[in-house]
Amino acid sequence: MTDAVQGAQVVHRLAGVLRAVSGAMPHGIATTDVARAASLPRPTAHRLLASLAAEGFLDHDHRTGRWLLGPELYLMGSVAAERYDISALAREHVRALAEATGESAFFSVRRGNETVCLLREDGAFPIRSFVLHEGKRFPLGVASAGLAILSFLPEDSVENYLSQTDLSADHGDGHDPDAIRARIRETRALGYAVNPGLIVTGSWGMGAAVFDPAGQPAWALSLTGIAPRFAAERRPDLGRLLLHHAHELSKKLRPSPAR
Numbered sequence: 001m002t003d004a005v006q007g008a009q010v011v012h013r014l015a016g017v018l019r020a021v022s023g024a025m026p027h028g029i030a031t032t033d034v035a036r037a038a039s040l041p042r043p044t045a046h047r048l049l050a051s052l053a054a055e056g057f058l059d060h061d062h063r064t065g066r067w068l069l070g071p072e073l074y075l076m077g078s079v080a081a082e083r084y085d086i087s088a089l090a091r092e093h094v095r096a097l098a099e100a101t102g103e104s105a106f107f108s109v110r111r112g113n114e115t116v117c118l119l120r121e122d123g124a125f126p127i128r129s130f131v132l133h134e135g136k137r138f139p140l141g142v143a144s145a146g147l148a149i150l151s152f153l154p155e156d157s158v159e160n161y162l163s164q165t166d167l168s169a170d171h172g173d174g175h176d177p178d179a180i181r182a183r184i185r186e187t188r189a190l191g192y193a194v195n196p197g198l199i200v201t202g203s204w205g206m207g208a209a210v211f212d213p214a215g216q217p218a219w220a221l222s223l224t225g226i227a228p229r230f231a232a233e234r235r236p237d238l239g240r241l242l243l244h245h246a247h248e249l250s251k252k253l254r255p256s257p258a259r
Contacts, residue, residue, distance in 0.1 A: 013040060017048045021058060021067050022116075025135040028066030086219070087118050089252050090210075093221060093245040098123040100241055103225040106132055108145040108207075110218050113161060114138065115146040129203040129224040141180045142171050144195040144207030145220035150180075151187035152209050152217040158184065174198045192239040197227055204230035206238055208246035213254050221246050 016038035021029055023037070035045035049067050052058040056072035090107040097105035102125035108115040117136045122128060132143065140150040140161060150158060167175035175198065187193040195205040207222035221242055230238070 013038065013044070014048055014052065016040070017045060017052065018057070018073075019137065021049075021069055022135050023137045024066075025069060026133075028061060028064065028068040030066055034067065086249075086253065090219070090221070090249055091119060091121075093249050094119045094121045097121070097221065097223060097241060097245055101223060101238060103223045103229060103238075104128050104132075106145065106222045106224070108143075108220050108222065110140070110146075110149050110220075111137075113140050113165070115140065115143065115149060115220065117145075125225065125229065127226055129200070129205075129226060131200050131203050131205070132222075132224055138199075139165065139167055139171075141165075141167060141183075142175060143199060143222070144193045144205035144224075145222040146207075147180075147183055147187060147193035147195065148207040148209040148220045148222070149217040151184045151193060152211075172198065190239060192242050194230075194235065196230075202227050206230065206235065206242060208239075208242035210246050210253075211250045219249075221249070 017034055017040075020034045020037035023029075024033070029037075031046050031049060032042060034040075034049060035042040038045060040048070049058060049060070053060050053067070053070065056070050058070045058073075059068045060066075061068065087107065094105045094107050097103075098121040102123035104123060105121045106117055107119040108117045114137045117132050117134050120132065120134055138146050140146040150161070153161075162177040162180060167180065173179070183193070192206055192208045195207075197204055199205075203224060204227050205222055205224040207220045209217035210219035210221060212218040223238060223242065
């Protein structure tokens with residue numbers, strides 16, 4: 001194996017480890033679970049975790065044995081946010097959705113073939129779903145945010161993704177390619193996505209895509225809650241609210257016309 005290939009493999013493994021830890025925030029994750037998530041032998045995972053901690057990219061809670069994101073990532077993220085993060089613009093819409101509906105509202109970003117939750121705001125209704133939280137990752141097409149984004153990607157991108165991805169292996173039969181295609185058709189017809197308790201029984205979600213200046217779905221606003229709160233007679237109102245805020249946020253991201 002050449003040095004270049006070995007180097008690329010190390011980077012790939014480090015990225016997998018960091019994603020695994022990020023997805024387990026804020027509570028952290030055990031070494032065994034990192035190894036499973038990153039498809040690595042446990043000794044390899046532990047060696048990479050320890051190396052990242054030594055450089056400040058991770059922290060290790062010796063009392064619980066769990067790994068957490070470290071200060072170096074915070075500093076780098078603060079710098080990168082100036083270019084990539086629109087959370088400041090999205091926050092008012094997430095808060096407005098939570099206040100108007102009483103449900104938990106979220107803002108997620110597309111990263112490759114995944115969505116990553118960036119913001120969460122809980123509404124006044126006391127019973128909540130905890131499927132989604134800041135840092136949580138899902139493949140496109142699984143949660144309502146990822147389904148909303150996937151549905152409005154170009155058709156060839158959708159088909160290429162579905163032909164290479166077996167979501168049913170980790171997320172159940174409701175996520176086989178034909179089932180996802182059916183939900184994509186429904187999402188395109190409605191404008192918003194509905195997840196009828198497919199991740200956790202009884203926990204529903206709805207999402208709407210937010211578009212970048214090029215017209216591509218790059219983010220999503222979503223709501224989650226218990227099934228009775230997403231009854232058929234209420235879903236159209238929730239959908240209209242999501243679409244309104246997604247549209248308003250998308251407008252804010254468009255460059256101002258030259259005068």
